[in-house]
Amino acid sequence: xxxxxxxxxxxxxxxxxxxxxxxxxILIGVLGIAYMMDPSAFSFKGDAPSSEIIGTTSEDDxxxxxxxxxxxxxxxxxxxxxxxxxxxxxxxxxAQLVIQNRMNEERWVETIRWMQKTQNLWDLGxxxxxxxxxxxxxxxxxxxxxxxxLTNIQWYPLKEE
Amino acid sequence: xxxxxxxxxxxxxxxxxxxDPDPFQLFNKDKEMVVLNSKPWNMEAVAHLLDDRITPNKxxxxxxxxxxxxxxxxxxxxxxxxxxxxxxKKSFTLEELKSKFSHHTYQLTVECGGNGRSEFDPPAKxxxxxxxxxxxxxxxxxxxxxxxxxxxxxxDAVYIGYHAADxxxxxxxxxxPISRGVPMSKALQDETLLAFxxxxxxxxxxxxxxxxxxxxxxxxxxxGKWVNRISIRNIVHDGEKMMGTSYRVPCHPVAPGxxxxxxxxxxxxxxxxxxxxxxxxxxxxxSKGKKLNIRGHAWAGELEIxxxxxxxxxxxxxxxxxxxxxxxxxxWQHFKASIGFPKTGYYEVWARATDTHxxxxxxxxxxWNPKGYLNNACxxxxxxxx
Numbered sequence: 001x002x003x004x005x006x007x008x009x010x011x012x013x014x015x016x017x018x019x020x021x022x023x024x025x026i027l028i029g030v031l032g033i034a035y036m037m038d039p040s041a042f043s044f045k046g047d048a049p050s051s052e053i054i055g056t057t058s059e060d061d062x063x064x065x066x067x068x069x070x071x072x073x074x075x076x077x078x079x080x081x082x083x084x085x086x087x088x089x090x091x092x093x094x095a096q097l098v099i100q101n102r103m104n105e106e107r108w109v110e111t112i113r114w115m116q117k118t119q120n121l122w123d124l125g126x127x128x129x130x131x132x133x134x135x136x137x138x139x140x141x142x143x144x145x146x147x148x149x150l151t152n153i154q155w156y157p158l159k160e161e
Numbered sequence: 162x163x164x165x166x167x168x169x170x171x172x173x174x175x176x177x178x179x180x181d182p183d184p185f186q187l188f189n190k191d192k193e194m195v196v197l198n199s200k201p202w203n204m205e206a207v208a209h210l211l212d213d214r215i216t217p218n219k220x221x222x223x224x225x226x227x228x229x230x231x232x233x234x235x236x237x238x239x240x241x242x243x244x245x246x247x248x249x250k251k252s253f254t255l256e257e258l259k260s261k262f263s264h265h266t267y268q269l270t271v272e273c274g275g276n277g278r279s280e281f282d283p284p285a286k287x288x289x290x291x292x293x294x295x296x297x298x299x300x301x302x303x304x305x306x307x308x309x310x311x312x313x314x315x316x317d318a319v320y321i322g323y324h325a326a327d328x329x330x331x332x333x334x335x336x337x338p339i340s341r342g343v344p345m346s347k348a349l350q351d352e353t354l355l356a357f358x359x360x361x362x363x364x365x366x367x368x369x370x371x372x373x374x375x376x377x378x379x380x381x382x383x384x385g386k387w388v389n390r391i392s393i394r395n396i397v398h399d400g401e402k403m404m405g406t407s408y409r410v411p412c413h414p415v416a417p418g419x420x421x422x423x424x425x426x427x428x429x430x431x432x433x434x435x436x437x438x439x440x441x442x443x444x445x446x447x448s449k450g451k452k453l454n455i456r457g458h459a460w461a462g463e464l465e466i467x468x469x470x471x472x473x474x475x476x477x478x479x480x481x482x483x484x485x486x487x488x489x490x491x492x493w494q495h496f497k498a499s500i501g502f503p504k505t506g507y508y509e510v511w512a513r514a515t516d517t518h519x520x521x522x523x524x525x526x527x528x529w530n531p532k533g534y535l536n537n538a539c540x541x542x543x544x545x546x547x
Binding site for chain 1: 196197198199200201280281282283284286287288289329330331333336405441442443444445446447451453454509524525526538541542543545
């Protein structure tokens, strides 16, 4: 009798532990989904900063911030199609490689084809038109002629060595 | 975001999570170097930084096609020789390489094929190098020809192709970022090294630690970094960036912007004649009656420089500079001149080198090519006499 009672107790306690675990898993799952849908709901907006806490700017707060027409994170010019370019053209190489270059539509297309053929770039689908339009609008070729004038000269008095 | 225990942070401490990788610190580069691209890393010098006779690491340009390898273990590093034209596949550890073969040190000019690309019109695709993708460091290693002799190569060998430990930008392990090479004639030159030292120290990671192939005077892309395999080919090596338009120029001159078929493109070999004024920095103001002392370097791929001239009247008249002999074959040569100016005003000092075949640098851009290689137009600095 006693043994049977003990056994029952053990089974009950295991059962309750399992129930608690199960509820926890569900709860974490629900909270996780809720967080994915609206992360802001989880920030503690009302809290006054205590002496133990100091504020700083986080990269997350202004991840896609645009200042003076420039997308700060990448350096791209703000314009129609910006995010399609950020999302498709900065996975393998930096934005600087795009920004340095000046091409017309035909040569941007050629460059995309080359990347697709040899560099593992994916099919851009409907975004291709958007991306090319962004590139030719914001980074068109500029005529330089056969030799440019010297520019950005920083004048300084030369002290002979 | 809030930092718990923020009040404990020491003054001037930057939180790890907020640190951007600082390429100058990462690669021990001078702050005046210019970053063209952070992925892959590409960085160039400005003219006055290249004033040293032997380029120190802090001013050496960085050109990468892929991702710099991580976790290199020098003790376990091996280099394998294979390919159609090798008698038998053979590997050496780095230690074996160092102990089996005699060591040689040369100053070797290494210049990116695309140095000067930014000046082409219509613009050429790629990193927009200005003038700073060149350097002449002192390289120490074993001669590739000594190693190839030990390995044993067949008579039908035409080309070598290197393979290396860097990773493709897409992180696809099946892809090589770059695998180029040189014809046997270049591979067998005394100065073609499998180098393990740059300027007397271990080669810096970003420049190819622990082992780099160095082919002075040829496009820097032939000087493979992090080399772990060399294939001896019975055909022209067909590795990554050997084909298509990569490191190739039209076999016949074309009009600016003209489309060129792949089969009409020829591989870059010896780099053309070129020079740089490394002192003073552009923008110098001197007083009337004072002489301006200029100096710099000149190089011509496989050839030597026979003359360097300067002009202060936009190329109407030229005067000779004093020119030194190279420290060894394929090293850049130093020149200097003392210049007087006739009256106050704005001047440009232009430098123009001539190689031993009598070929000089053009004053305007040389022949346009689709990828913007080989711009050797003469270098210019601005000077005011007041």
